[in-house]
Amino acid sequence: MLAAVNDKLKGLSKQMDIAIALLVVMILGMIIVPLPSPLLDFMLVINISLSLIILLLTLFTKSVLEFSTFPTVLLITTMFRLALNISSTRLILTQGAAGQVIDTFANFVAGSNFVVGLVVFIIIIIVQMVVVTSGSGRVSEVSARFTLDAMPGKQMAIDADLNAGLITQEEAKHRRKDLEREAQFFGAMDGASKFVKGDAIAGIIITIINLIGGILIYVTQQGMGMMEAMNHFGKLTIGDGLVSQVPSLLISVGSGILVTRSGSPKAFGTALGEELFGIPKVLMMVAGVLLVFALIPGFPVIPFLLFGVLAGTAGYLLNENEKTQVAAEKEQAIKEKAAQRTQSEKVQEESASAFQVDPLAIEIGYGLIPLADDSQDLNLTGQIPTIRRQCAQEMGILLSPIRIRDNLQLDPHEYAIKIKGNEVAIGVLYLDKLMIIDPGETQFDFDGIPAKEPSFGLDAMWIDENDREAADLKGYTVVDPLTVLVTHLKEVIRQNSADLLGRQEVKLLLEGIKDKYSVVIDELIPDIMRLGEVQKVLQNLLKENIPINDLVTILETLADYGNLTKDSETLTEYVRQALKRTIVNPYQDQNGTLHVLTIHPDTEELISQSIQKSSAGSIPVLQSAEITKIFDSLAQVHQQLDSMGIPHVLLSSPKVRPAIKNLISFNFPDIAVLSLNEVPNDVSIETEGMIEGSRN
Helix, strand or coil: CHHHHHHHHHHHHCCHHHHHHHHHHHHHHHHHCCCCHHHHHHHHHHHHHHHHHHHHHHHHCCCHHHHCCHHHHHHHHHHHHHHHHHHHHHHHHHHCCCCHHHHHHHHHHHCCCHHHHHHHHHHHHHHHHHHHHHHHHHHHHHHHHHHHHCHHHHHHHHHHHHHCCCCCHHHHHHHHHHHHHHHHHHHHHHHHHHHHHHHHHHHHHHHHHHHHHHHHHHHHCCCCCHHHHHHHHHHHHHHHHHHHHHHHHHHHHHHHHHHCCCCCCCCHHHHHHHHHCCCHHHHHHHHHHHHHHHHCCCCCHHHHHHHHHHHHHHHHHHHHHHHHHHHHHHHHHHHHHHHHHHHHHHHHHHCCCCCCCCCEEEEECHHHHHHHCCCCCCCHHHHHHHHHHHHHHHHCCCCCCCEEEECCCCCCCEEEEEECCEEEEEEECCCCEEEEECCCCCCCCCCCEEEECCCCCCEEEEEEHHHHHHHHHCCCEEECHHHHHHHHHHHHHHHCHHHHCCHHHHHHHHHHHCCCCHHHHHHHCCCCCCHHHHHHHHHHHHHCCCCCCCHHHHHHHHHHHCCCCCCHHHHHHHHHHHCHHHHHHHHECCCCCEEEEEECHHHHHHHHHCEEEECCEEEECCCHHHHHHHHHHHHHHHHHHHHHCCCCEEEECCCCHHHHHHHHCCCCCCCCEEEHHHCCCCCCEEEEEEECCCCC
16 A cells, blocks of 8 residues: 555656646736635645745755755745735735635734734744845855855865875766856855845735725725724734745745755754754853852752753763764774875885886975875875876876986975976975965965966965965865875876877786787787887877777777778777767766857868878968968857857868867867767757858
């Protein structure tokens, strides 16, 4: 029986979209169509029940994202209350009655004196408008602004956690999605809070209309006495106002609770209990004060004595529990430190081999030598395996061990990242300070050292560790020096991944999958292609930020077309078509749409006719004026779409794609160039602009 009921409920939940649509239409209909008193009573009960559900939901949600539909619910419930107000007003003015619910509210609150009910109604309106609604609106406005301003810094923090190995790639995607939903929620709440204020104002106006209109109609048209009319319609008016404003107050309180949540991962009641009654010393001090009050003549002894004993007992039990927990944490910390030291020794043995020229190395000034100290819990040596593992997962490459050495020629706080002996990046760290990153259009309110975040060039500042709490409160993203270096190192690896993929690394990749996919490897190498030719294709993919972790598909495509051509550029295009979904996915928006910039047919034909082959690939040989025209057109559309936050790519025909990418790669390295053959048929395309050149 219960199973059948559960199945029915699941079936009904799937039809909620239809039910909500019918509800909205019904609300609009209630404004026009008169409702009989029994039906109005039924609707008022629904309104009260719905407001209680919303209030309790806000108390039990752990995050605003668990009730992300609240702004829309706020609008619908506001319209529902106003529609009920209009229906009750129609009944009051036409029939002199508005059902049992309103009548009961009026008699229960006002009794025999409607002035008392009027005072209560006015107090509720004041509490709602002046206290709850005003405060909720201000919190929503500030939260929306600070959430949007802090998004770049929070995204950096997510990347830092990902680089440090604290979260997985999937967890990082989920946190970025939650960050976007949170910004949308507070933005919507900033506007939705105005509905509640307007609802309160409308309630006052409707109440005045009910009172004055009812008295005038029944005195002038029905022959009712003035005092009798005032008493009768005063009660009805107050009852109607209370029936609408009490649910409105409940939802307003729920709105305030939801927007003032401080990000605790627990329900409000649980978090409040832990924070309000979580410090034993406070409870014991309160117990002492209450017991003193119990001894003062004139105060009630039993209440003060009872609560004093309860507070003292709770404080004692919490203190004993805290001692046990501290002892357990110390024991666990000792075990973790021993395990980390063992792991550090293994890493040191693994990375101790020397190379004639290091593929990837980090040189540090003498002031940064503590970063490489294995005796510390968090050190650069311990982060290297995590970085290598993440690069293998995200880009598909196997990095050689990363060498760390000191360099006395560098400034004490400088570090340099070198690839094959050549310096490709440099940065500055202060081990006794923390880096804060500007979350938006604000100024740094600290006396620190101005800097640039080395990975993405964001405005930053180095501050003292004593200022960390103040920086957190002001919304800055706070990053420790080790995380700054690790994030920079990973970004350098991503930008130079093609140079780090040598023949030895390719051989290790092939050996890693040979047990499962020996057939395709034996067919391809060396009969169809040499190892170096495969390496060139893989490097071409990495140059355009295409991961090579789908190595089987790449090798099978090369085996299919390797007998037809040995040109690495042409083979790369065949592989790109086979990896079309991997290529397109990063550039699709939330709805799966691919926003593209197209090239004018005349311009594309001009590029096609001017392509010349070189050791660097296909390059269009155009006049400088023509190139400038193309670049200006591309820059204009690209900047416009970037300012709107729309991801986009440049779409061309397969014939000219490599040439166009080589043409714009220096001036526009971040713009991906895709061919029509690289877009799956089920991916919707939306054209955002056209790139034009001019013939001379």
